[in-house]
Amino acid sequence: MEAHLRLSAAAAEFPVISFGTGSLVRLPGPTITQPNVYSFNTTSYNQMWEELASKDERLYRSNGILNMLDRNRNLKWGPERFQDWVPGLPRVDHVSKGDKGALGTEAGVVDVIITCEERCWDAVVDDLMNKGNNLNRPVHVFNVDIKDNHEEALLGGKAILDLANALNEAAVEQRAVHGSGGWENGTGAARQSFDERVPDILANWQEKNPNLPALWTLAWL
Known part of the structure; x- marks a missing residue:
């Protein structure tokens, strides 16, 4: 929270x-x-x-x-x-x-899901598969491993905000270049360009936060 x-x-x-x-x-x-x-x-x-x-x-x-x-x-x-x-x-x-x-x-609907424990990430990814991808909408699922105490939660919360800001900035940039058509189902140029940038965004974020091991996968709603 x-x-x-x-x-x-x-x-x-x-x-x-x-x-x-x-x-x-x-x-x-x-x-x-x-x-x-x-x-x-x-x-x-x-x-x-x-x-x-x-x-x-x-x-x-x-x-x-x-x-x-x-x-x-x-x-x-x-x-x-x-x-x-x-x-x-x-x-x-x-x-x-x-x-x-x-x-x-x-x-x-969401574009990004972030969990704070690997077992939760596993549960989310499994559940998305079980739900059947009815919307055919891509969603990026991240895990930022945070220890369950007040101090680590504060640090982790800030790091998650930094990740969200980096993702949002990339999305805004791609929409400005390509327009927002096809964003929801992942077919538009803006969404595809954004999706391609996500691994690099995460890698840059991980360099700045080496003590917060992260996982990522592309799933579907």
């Missing part, structure tokens, strides 16, 4: 959707064998915050969970699961009374 925050607040105003890939949302509990477990798509960040604050506010504030949930609930309504996402299906704001944030409003 740090990357979501960075991207959504960027000058380029990137439209951002964020997901998890596991079966359930798991947050640290009072012991390692007692996690707090929630369902994707049906439990809001505000509900999580209120429940944990009522259980043990001192514990969950000291370990940073309440601060994290407070940030998250101001970004979106609640956690969503990537495998439940339907590409091409537009969505509108989904705000329950008393809940902050929203699922967001977007057209249901």
